[in-house]
Amino acid sequence: MAPAPTPFDHAERRIWSGKAEPYARTYARLCAHPVAALLDAAEVGPGSRVLDVGCGSGTVSAAAVARGASVYAADAEPGMAEATRRAVPTADVRVAHLPELPYEDGTFDAAIGNFVLNHVGRPREALTELRRITRPGGRVAVTIWRSPGAPGQTLIGRAIQAAGLTRPDWLPALAPEDDFPRTPEGLAALLGAAELLGVECSEVAWEHRCDPDTWWEGAERGIGALGQVLNSRGVQGIAEARRAYDGLCAEFRTADGLLVLPHAALLAWGKA
Template structure:
């Protein structure tokens, strides 16, 4: 098997923090943010040209949403995630799927192994995005397709709601939670993500925005962060129960901006969907 020389490089502080954040969070994610992250899946699979007979790879498979949709299209799917609980969740969601524990930029596959490779909100969680994309290209056959999503920054109002509540409560980022190294970061806009794929050698790169309103009840939206999911979950819980309570009070007031029918919130979100050929 051909493997990338990136596998010999040490894990970044950002990567180590991500492993800490997501350890044991599969069930909480599935109950809260999984439905949010499912919205771009049809467009993601379309961009990667996933269809009957495709040999596909779902990188950062989470609780199996993308893999399940790809199998429903008739694709033969492999799936990987750095968090063991997510791999187990994907296996439960998609019986018989070939799922394993692996993290970017170190995938356990030969060169040119797949027709289509997708990563739904996985580049947000790796310390070296450029190397991660180069690895996705390595395992994609010539003429195959790669498609990835990330959150746009600055975020849409729905994305920033809990962060605003945390800021109102005086909560700040924990000292142990590092930002991406400046040399590895990139603008989280269509031009920035497209340039990243161009640099990785993809052909015919496009990067449209995907905008939608995520609708859910206030308690469900709050629950993901309260249970420690993502960087915002670490901010929210950084000062213990007192800080969480203060942020919840601010959150309840801010929710009035997003009230929809039947007590639910309508939360605007914007993602970037970049895709290109290998």
């Protein structure tokens, strides 16, 4: 029997409810950057039977279909699942939550989670579930955001801090016993604890180009924990943080007015 959802899980579902459309417009393109490397790590190719868990807007699913894979997808947020159905009509898409997925043992050649481990209350159990549904010798491949974050990742957080905004009481952090270092060593150890074999982990770094208003919009619309902190003091708090943000953007603004934001993620994979 799967463990009951944690307070962190409940908060994540509240945060992401109804956010499919603003996510697609703001942060989906950012999260798409590691997709090709993630599919390579999972050895996704023609005929592969693949699960894209935490499918979001369908970026990973679409890329896997383009490689000739047979794609299944799941997301805890119904709006995200529907967005993937529209983007990838051939995919079998379901609403489902980690660490309890509606698939039999050994169903897939590869299970992929692009930034999904950042959003589950029990990351090790989530990986154990991905291993369960992957055939022996198949691959589980995941990405997470590195911590400490690259300068582009911390831009809005710095503005929030300058405005004196703090995490609301209802928004819990991951329980200490479920947390892990967001480093190559920490993520590799987590995969090992889930009994994945031959684990490898590397860092992926890139520069994300985006206009300042679009980058701000995602947080202002309440996407992610950062967006909840930004909105924690209402319109006044948002306005104060926006003033700080406009000043900080000068560090990243190019001659054409766009921001060039350095980001860094971790990519890890192991065999079931």
